[in-house]
Amino acid sequence: MTFRANPAHLQSVGQSRTKATDQLGQKTTQIILDILARHPHLNRRELAEALGNVTENGVKFHLRNIQMVLFFW
Numbered sequence: 583m584t585f586r587a588n589p590a591h592l593q594s595v596g597q598s599r600t601k602a603t604d605q606l607g608q609k610t611t612q613i614i615l616d617i618l619a620r621h622p623h624l625n626r627r628e629l630a631e632a633l634g635n636v637t638e639n640g641v642k643f644h645l646r647n648i649q650m651v652l653f654f655w
Contacts, residue, residue: 610636611644 610633617632618624624632626641633641 607644607647610640611648614641614644615648 613633614629617629621632626638626645629641630636630638636644
């Protein structure tokens with residue numbers, strides 16, 4: 583039995599997932615900035631613990647994105 587995917591459906595699912603991920607990422611980045619404004623001495627591990635739902639590598643990803651935005655701004 584073979585299933586064929588509808589390309590239009592796959593494209594719309596990919597776009598909505600990307601939008602949701604982007605919004606969540608922006609919210610997480612803003613929370614990281616808020617925490618760092620109050621506690622600038624925190625390291626990645628401590629930030630991940632403060633967030634609760636983000637790993638150290640996730641924090642690293644968001645910090646790198648913040649650096650890129652500041653660099654090109």
